[in-house]
Amino acid sequence: MEVKVSAGGRIVIPKEIRDRLRIKEGDRILLEVRNREIILKPCIDNPVNELYGSIPVKPEDSPKKVAREWVRRRLEKLDL
Known part of the structure; x- marks a missing residue:
């Protein structure tokens, strides 16, 4: 799924993915970089x-x- 980077380097996690992973406002997300890939995981x-x-x-x-x-x-x- 493709998303656009906005001002300040922000991205929006699409609602479909937030719902599937039960991510809600205020939740923390773990960000990892592996071989030029960005990996996001719920904390x-x-x-x-x-x-x-x-x-x-x-x-x-x-x-x-x-x-x-x-x-x-x-x-x-x-x-x-």
């Missing part, structure tokens, strides 16, 4: 805060099982 300010309480954990649940469930839910949230 997770503190992964612990994002995880806390999101998955009910029983004492018998292994950390691996909990991590897999978190990844599954995160990918579902990002619609991937």
Whole structure:
């Protein structure tokens, strides 16, 4: 998708993409440069805060099982 750079180097992330990734006003975006490419990713300010309480954990649940469930839910949230 092509976007135009405006004054001050600003670009607009199209609404279709913002909706798909659930990016809203005030969210922070991680910007990376790799081999002359610009990569934008939604930021997770503190992964612990994002995880806390999101998955009910029983004492018998292994950390691996909990991590897999978190990844599954995160990918579902990002619609991937």
